[in-house]
Amino acid sequence: MGLALKYAFFAVIAMAFNVGCQWASLALYVGLYSLYVAIFLGTLVGLIVKYALDKRYIFYYRVKNRTENFWKFVLYSVMGVITTLIFWGFELSFNGVFAERHAKFVGALIGLTIGYLIKYRLDKRFVFVRLENGKPTGL
Numbered sequence: 001m002g003l004a005l006k007y008a009f010f011a012v013i014a015m016a017f018n019v020g021c022q023w024a025s026l027a028l029y030v031g032l033y034s035l036y037v038a039i040f041l042g043t044l045v046g047l048i049v050k051y052a053l054d055k056r057y058i059f060y061y062r063v064k065n066r067t068e069n070f071w072k073f074v075l076y077s078v079m080g081v082i083t084t085l086i087f088w089g090f091e092l093s094f095n096g097v098f099a100e101r102h103a104k105f106v107g108a109l110i111g112l113t114i115g116y117l118i119k120y121r122l123d124k125r126f127v128f129v130r131l132e133n134g135k136p137t138g139l
Helices: 003-027 034-059 066-097 103-127
Strands: none
Touching: 003 034, 003 103, 034 066, 034 103, 066 103
C-alpha cells in the first residue's frame, strides 16, 4: 500500500473515531454546549488514534522512552492546532448555515480532510524528524 493511500486510510479511521465519538456524545448529552462538548471529545479521541497510527505506520518513528513520547505527542498536538481550527470552522459553519441536522458532520469531514492534508506536511517537517549531529535529517 502506498504512503498516500495508507495515510488517507488512517485519516479515515481517525475521522470515524472522531465523528463516532461526537455522535455518541450528542446521543448521551443534549444539554448546554452539547455540540462543543462533542467536538472537543471527538477531537481528542481522533488525535490520540491518529498520533498512534502516524507514529508507527506512516513515519516509522520509535520513541526512546515515555518522556520522548510525551513531548512528541505535545508537538504533534501543537501542529494540529491550526488544522483543528480549520476542521472546527467547517463543522460550525455547516452547522450554522444549513438547516439539516447532520450538516455539521459533513462539515466535519470536509474540514478534517483539509486539515489532514496540511498536518502530514507539518508532521513530516517538524515532528517526526531524527537528529544527526544536532540537525534534523530528511528535510
